[in-house]
Amino acid sequence: MGKTSKTRSLIALEEKFGAHNYHPLDVVIQKARGVWVYDVDGKKYLDCLAAYSAVNQGHCHPKITEAFVKQAKRVTLTSRAFRNDQLPLLYKALHDMTGYDMSLPMNSGAEAVETAVKAARKWGYKVKGIPENQAEIICCSDNFHGRTTTIVSFSTDTQYRDGFGPFTPGFRIVKYGDIEDLRRNITPNTAAFLVEPIQGESGIVVPPEGYLREAAALCKENNVLLIVDEIQSGLGRTGKLFAFEHENVRPDMVIIGKALGGGFYPVSAVLASKEILGVFHPGDHGSTFGGNPLAAAVAVAALRVLVKEKLIARSKTLGQYFMEQLRAMKNPHIVTVRGRGLWIGLVLDTKARPYCEALMKRGVLCKETHENVIRFAPPLVIKKSEVKWVCKQIASVMKELS
Numbered sequence: 509m510g511k512t513s514k515t516r517s518l519i520a521l522e523e524k525f526g527a528h529n530y531h532p533l534d535v536v537i538q539k540a541r542g543v544w545v546y547d548v549d550g551k552k553y554l555d556c557l558a559a560y561s562a563v564n565q566g567h568c569h570p571k572i573t574e575a576f577v578k579q580a581k582r583v584t585l586t587s588r589a590f591r592n593d594q595l596p597l598l599y600k601a602l603h604d605m606t607g608y609d610m611s612l613p614m615n616s617g618a619e620a621v622e623t624a625v626k627a628a629r630k631w632g633y634k635v636k637g638i639p640e641n642q643a644e645i646i647c648c649s650d651n652f653h654g655r656t657t658t659i660v661s662f663s664t665d666t667q668y669r670d671g672f673g674p675f676t677p678g679f680r681i682v683k684y685g686d687i688e689d690l691r692r693n694i695t696p697n698t699a700a701f702l703v704e705p706i707q708g709e710s711g712i713v714v715p716p717e718g719y720l721r722e723a724a725a726l727c728k729e730n731n732v733l734l735i736v737d738e739i740q741s742g743l744g745r746t747g748k749l750f751a752f753e754h755e756n757v758r759p760d761m762v763i764i765g766k767a768l769g770g771g772f773y774p775v776s777a778v779l780a781s782k783e784i785l786g787v788f789h790p791g792d793h794g795s796t797f798g799g800n801p802l803a804a805a806v807a808v809a810a811l812r813v814l815v816k817e818k819l820i821a822r823s824k825t826l827g828q829y830f831m832e833q834l835r836a837m838k839n840p841h842i843v844t845v846r847g848r849g850l851w852i853g854l855v856l857d858t859k860a861r862p863y864c865e866a867l868m869k870r871g872v873l874c875k876e877t878h879e880n881v882i883r884f885a886p887p888l889v890i891k892k893s894e895v896k897w898v899c900k901q902i903a904s905v906m907k908e909l910s
């Protein structure tokens with residue numbers, strides 16, 4: 509497709525010296541600002557993936573850049589052996605914004621999920637009184653919670669598991685969106701139910717209305733912790749701070765990551781009550797980089813941008829507009845359009861990859877998920893005129909490939 513020699517040589521280096529655990533589109537990005545990214549030849553594209561929602565605030569946001577550079581010149585890493593002057597401010601910001609008593613900082617999303625699993629198990633033994641080594645955590649079919657060996661132990665995607673056993677025991681799978689299946693699988697040894705309020709990787713799957721609310725009630729009745737993974741759905745993506753707010757529930761634990769680092773730095777956290785996070789005592793759990801001052805300063809700035817620029821409300825209104833535009837497209841290959849806020853799955857009756865390639869040629873970057881779904885999740889700073897332009901490109905591509 510007319511790749512330049514610069515593009516070709518960089519791709520060749522990557523293919524030769526890097527492990528092939530991804531299948532990226534062949535665009536080599538050199539620079540980015542807001543919703544726009546630029547390849548090594550200066551061609552510009554509108555980023556409709558936003559690094560899987562890790563850049564909700566837009567690429568290289570000036571306020572986050574400022575906080576990042578300022579902190580990078582002062583102190584970046586102390587380890588938790590000592591205290592630093594930024595982490596308390598992140599704790600306070602998270603508390604003020606979410607109302608949860610406490611948080612525990614990590615780096616990647618998977619580490620925060622692991623932290624929640626450990627907290628739930630320990631809570632199960634020390635507080636609920638589950639017999640030693642009997643605790644169970646219920647997870648959903650088609651979940652995505654990350655890639656560690658324990659997390660893939662409760663994945664239902666064969667590729668995520670193939671060749672990686674033996675797996676960690678103590679997890680039970682129920683059908684996503686099926687409240688009766690959850691009810692049937694709760695036992696006296698159930699410590700927690702871990703769920704995505706909307707399943708992102710599985711194709712922006714929105715569960716039936718009331719599912720989370722009923723799940724929350726079931727958990728409460730049975731003294732089971734409700735843990736929601738808001739790593740991708742949280743921090744404004746669905747038009748609310750957290751996707752669980754659409755159902756007015758109050759989970760016991762919330763896992764966040766991705767956009768918490770504003771696209772600059774891996775920052776994740778588990779939010780919960782004092783009773784739950786109180787199960788951790790010094791030495792029980794930790795991370796060298798977790799809660800470092802650079803991460804804390806970046807996260808505080810990233811949260812501030814979400815609020816100051818009213819990005820959450822923007823996600824709601826522009827998401828509605830985006831979805832209306834897609835729904836108005838009449839095309840035999842479109843099965844359905846689903847999502848919430850600026851988090852939209854365009855479900856096709858055919859492979860989505862060629863559509864993503866064609867969109868890339870027209871200057872729109874997006875990625876297929878699960879073969880036949882195109883996910884649209886641009887940075888929340890996108891303008892209405894830009895949404896309109898993207899929709900125009902989508903309409904043209906739909907026509908071209910039909």
Ligand SMILES: *Cc1c(COP(=O)(O)O)cnc(C)c1O
Nearest residue numbers: 616617618652653654737739740
């Ligand atoms: C991305 C993601 C994770 C894993 O986060 P990493 O930072 O890639 O480890 C976990 N859960 C959900 C819902 C995610 O989207």
